[in-house]
Amino acid sequence: MKGVKIDGTPSAEELHASPGFPQESIRKGPLAFIECVEEIPCNPCATACPRGAITLEGGLTALPRLDAELCTGCGLCISVCPGLAIYVKAREHEPGFSSILFPYEYYPLPQKGDPVECVNRFGKSICSGTVLSVRTAEKLDRTALIKVSFPQAYFDEVISIKRLPNQ
Amino acid sequence: MEKREVIIVGAGPAGLSAAVEAATAGCGVLLIDENSKPGGQLFKQIHKFFGSQEHKAGIRGIDIGKRLLEEAENLHIEVWLDSEVCGIFDANKVWVVRNKKETVLLQGDRIIIATGASENAVHFPGWHLPGVMGAGAAQTMINIHRVLPGEKVLMVGSGNVGVIVSYQLLQAGAEVVGVIEAAPRLGGYGVHTAKVRRAGVPFFVSHVVAAAEGKDRVEKVRIVQVDPRWNPVPGTEKTLKADTICLATGLTPLTELAFLAGCESTYSPVLGGHVPWHNSAMRTSVRHIFIAGDISGVEEASTAMEEGRMAGLQAAASLGHVDEADAMIRGKAIQARLDALRSGLFGEKRKNAKESIFSAMGNSNNGAR
Ligand SMILES: Cc1cc2nc3c(=O)[nH]c(=O)nc-3n(C[C@H](O)[C@H](O)[C@H](O)COP(=O)(O)OP(=O)(O)OC[C@H]3O[C@@H](n4cnc5c(N)ncnc54)[C@H](O)[C@@H]3O)c2cc1C
Ligand code: SF4
Ligand code: SF4
Numbered sequence: 001m002k003g004v005k006i007d008g009t010p011s012a013e014e015l016h017a018s019p020g021f022p023q024e025s026i027r028k029g030p031l032a033f034i035e036c037v038e039e040i041p042c043n044p045c046a047t048a049c050p051r052g053a054i055t056l057e058g059g060l061t062a063l064p065r066l067d068a069e070l071c072t073g074c075g076l077c078i079s080v081c082p083g084l085a086i087y088v089k090a091r092e093h094e095p096g097f098s099s100i101l102f103p104y105e106y107y108p109l110p111q112k113g114d115p116v117e118c119v120n121r122f123g124k125s126i127c128s129g130t131v132l133s134v135r136t137a138e139k140l141d142r143t144a145l146i147k148v149s150f151p152q153a154y155f156d157e158v159i160s161i162k163r164l165p166n167q
Numbered sequence: 168m169e170k171r172e173v174i175i176v177g178a179g180p181a182g183l184s185a186a187v188e189a190a191t192a193g194c195g196v197l198l199i200d201e202n203s204k205p206g207g208q209l210f211k212q213i214h215k216f217f218g219s220q221e222h223k224a225g226i227r228g229i230d231i232g233k234r235l236l237e238e239a240e241n242l243h244i245e246v247w248l249d250s251e252v253c254g255i256f257d258a259n260k261v262w263v264v265r266n267k268k269e270t271v272l273l274q275g276d277r278i279i280i281a282t283g284a285s286e287n288a289v290h291f292p293g294w295h296l297p298g299v300m301g302a303g304a305a306q307t308m309i310n311i312h313r314v315l316p317g318e319k320v321l322m323v324g325s326g327n328v329g330v331i332v333s334y335q336l337l338q339a340g341a342e343v344v345g346v347i348e349a350a351p352r353l354g355g356y357g358v359h360t361a362k363v364r365r366a367g368v369p370f371f372v373s374h375v376v377a378a379a380e381g382k383d384r385v386e387k388v389r390i391v392q393v394d395p396r397w398n399p400v401p402g403t404e405k406t407l408k409a410d411t412i413c414l415a416t417g418l419t420p421l422t423e424l425a426f427l428a429g430c431e432s433t434y435s436p437v438l439g440g441h442v443p444w445h446n447s448a449m450r451t452s453v454r455h456i457f458i459a460g461d462i463s464g465v466e467e468a469s470t471a472m473e474e475g476r477m478a479g480l481q482a483a484a485s486l487g488h489v490d491e492a493d494a495m496i497r498g499k500a501i502q503a504r505l506d507a508l509r510s511g512l513f514g515e516k517r518k519n520a521k522e523s524i525f526s527a528m529g530n531s532n533n534g535a536r
Contacts, residue, residue, distance in 0.1 A: 005352040008325075008360035008370040038357045039511035042217040044225035060219055061511025080225040082215035083358025106338055123367025141215070141227065160365050166340045 009121040010037045019065035020054070028092040030073025030101070034064050036085040044080040075101050079140040091155055098155045099132060101147045106163050109134055109144055117162040118150045125162055127154045171197040171245075173482055174261050174275035176252045176424060179207020180468045181460025181475035182281035183235045188479030189279075190242040192488040197273070198244055199263060201251040205239075206232045207283055207460075209468055211303075211310045213338075214331060217356075221504060222469045229310075231468070255280075255428035259455045277455055277482040280425050281475060284418035284439060284461035289323065293379030293388075302332040302415035309339040317411030321388050322346040323376060326354040329415030333363045336413075344407045347374040347390055349397070356513070376412070377404055385410055418465045425462065429453050433527045437520035438464030447502060447525050449478035450485075457482050464524070466517055470508050477501045 004010040015021045020034025032053070034045065039061040046054040046064060053070035054077060056062040073088045084103045093099035100118075110116055110131045117125040129150035136144050150158050173189045175182045178200035186198045204210070212228025223231050239246070247265055254262040261273045286301035288294070298317060302324070308314045320341050322333045325348035333343045346363065351373050353360050364370065377389040377399065392403035420439050426432060430443040431452035442464050449457045459478040460471035477498065484494035509518035 004357040004360065006370070006372055008346075008353060008357075008364035008368075010357060010361065035361060036358055039513075040217060040356050040358070041219075041508050041511055041514055042224060043219050047220055048225075059510065060507045061514065080215075081358075082217050082225060083356065084362045085358045119365060119367070121361065121365055123365050141230075143215075163337070163366060 004037060007122070010035055019063055022066060022068045028090065030075075030088045030090040030099070031068055032066055032071050032073060032075075032077060032086055032088050034066055034086050036064055036081075036083060039063060040083075042082065044082065045077045045086060048077045048080045050074070050076060073101075075145060078103050078145055079143040084143075087159065089155065091152065093149050096152055097149045098152045098158075099147055099149045100158055101145055102160055104144045104146045104160070105142070108164050108167050109136070110146065110161070110164060116148060118148065118154065118158040119160050119162050120157040121159050123162075126157055127151055129158070129161065168260075168272050168274050170274045170276075171195055172275070172486060173197070173277045173279065173479075174273060175199065175279045175281060176255075176261070177207065177281035177283060177460070177462075178202075178205035178246065178248075179281060179283050179460060179471065180209050180232070180235065181283075181462075181471040181478075182207070182279065183239055184472040184475030185279045185281060185457075185459055185479035185482070186244050187235065187238045187242060188476045189483045189488075190239075190244050192480065192483035194277075194483050194486060194488055196244050197275075198239070198246045199250050199252055199261075200246070200248055203249055205236060205246060205248065208303075209235070211306045212468065213310050213335060216469060218469050218508060222508065228468060231472075235472070252424060255424050255456070258428070258453055275455070276486060277457065278428075279449075279457045279459060279475075279478045279482060280428075280443075280462055281458065281460045281471075281478075282421040282424060282462050284420050284465050286414065287417040287419055288414055289376075289416045291376040291378060293381070293385070296379050296381055296385045297383070298381070298385030298410055299379060299412045299414070302328050302413040305411070305413045306332045306335060309335060315339055315341055316413075317385075317409075318342060319344050319409045320411040320413055321376075321390075321407055321409040322413050322415060324348065324354070324415035324417070325360065325370065325372075326415060326417070327356060327359060328418075329413075330355040330359040330363050332413060332415060333368060334359065334366075337363070337366050337368070341411075343368045344409050345369045345371055345390075347371045347376070349373070349375050349393060351395070375399075379412055385412055388412055418461065420462045420465060422462055425451065425456065425458060428456055430456060430458075433524055435464060435520045435524060437516050438466070438524075442524065444524060444527055447477075448481040448498065449474055450481060464517070464521060467508070470505060473501050473505045473508070477505075
């Protein structure tokens, strides 16, 4: 665990030090998590949020800050993020299970109800999950939003699913 | 000899934006590109772009390109495709080989050179084997021609080009066996490296290619760790199975035409090497000639478009199509957008490099500023 400039993915320390990553998932319900820890010239996440929950204090290259109190977990910020750096997690989607709503840009897409392998930030399969929904509306502009439920014990680690094999 | 008010060489994001701006101001514009389709690098960029709303952030490069083309079409800009500019001389004469067969000599009151950049290669034993290619070439294959260059790819270089093309190779169905980086830290945006990492692709910092091996094409590649002085560390060699090696080892501005035309050069390692000197109006030391985009320093499509707008605006203003006060206000707005793109962790270096170019020739410049 050496951080984003060595491993390619941010470490727990880097995430917790950034203003877009909720320190503690304060509710059971859904909440956005932003894994954007470097100052890059970018702000569509802030423009997209209808609740004003994401702000960039000090211009285009400031880090996005999430106000967890204002975020409803609606997911509108996910598909506009060119970095695919935002997902929405709910700690308790149902007893014992969490859910994640994340951006996915690979074909084939999974189907609702499919069992899938959930992966961590290193792409390692860590648990199995179930696809709850697959959204592909036109305004998502070819970034599918996939919702998966998985065992709550893996709440902090799960970030995506393993790519499905080519057809 | 045929004459045009503004002749633009290169129809990438910079050249297209320059054409739109100059034509909107009322100039007669001719846009020339050697390819069969306009758009330059933009039509390979299938990912969503960074920036803010006014930079069209969150929109895929390919769609930004389509919009730009529509604007150019609505303005009825004259475009010559399959036409290569082979020389610029006597300050305003442009030699074109049109449609790959006919030599045409043109005269332009203003010339905007927007030829972009070319990929750098690195050499290692086996680099001549089929399967070794530029990352940009691989991107053209998958996103324009829809052909997979190989099944198992090693990416050399972790800048944005390397990580974006790695992601797009995964999307196209290839396996990326690793991304290696000679420097001790990864170069590209963390959000890009993170999406490649979560797809299971390992990164190797402080690693270089020791050799590519194979009979008729690449079959495997040996990589080795290097110490801070770039010497291989004994005992750290690893062999990876790969049939393709993509080189994403930087870009060099395509400056030949500008230098042939007599534009003064200046050296900027941050911006890719020798570039034609230019001021903030994108004007070179040859008064009739402006530049924009990667030729003026390798940056991004978003900066290339803004520089193109600046060059188009200033060329039009210098011909009297835009009044001075108006040109000043619009020039400032473009400059502000450029400054925003050149801020932060990654942009600041480029901003400083640009500014030192602007000031490099001081007041001795023959009235270009
Ligand atoms: C893999 C990759 C990913 C990228 N991702 C992004 C990104 O996410 N965001 C971003 O903002 N930028 C991105 N870029 C950078 C961006 O594509 C370039 O900075 C941009 O295209 C430069 O624009 P340009 O108009 O200067 O040059 P180009 O797009 O290269 O266009 C130059 C044109 O000039 C033509 N030409 C050259 N010489 C001649 C001649 N003698 N006669 C006639 N025609 C000629 C060429 O054929 C070409 O069509 C990426 C680049 C790569 C390679
Ligand atoms: S999930 Fe909805 S409310 Fe929360 S930050 Fe994103 S857009 Fe705003
Ligand atoms: S849109 Fe994504 S990449 Fe851009 S600032 Fe927001 S979180 Fe970061």
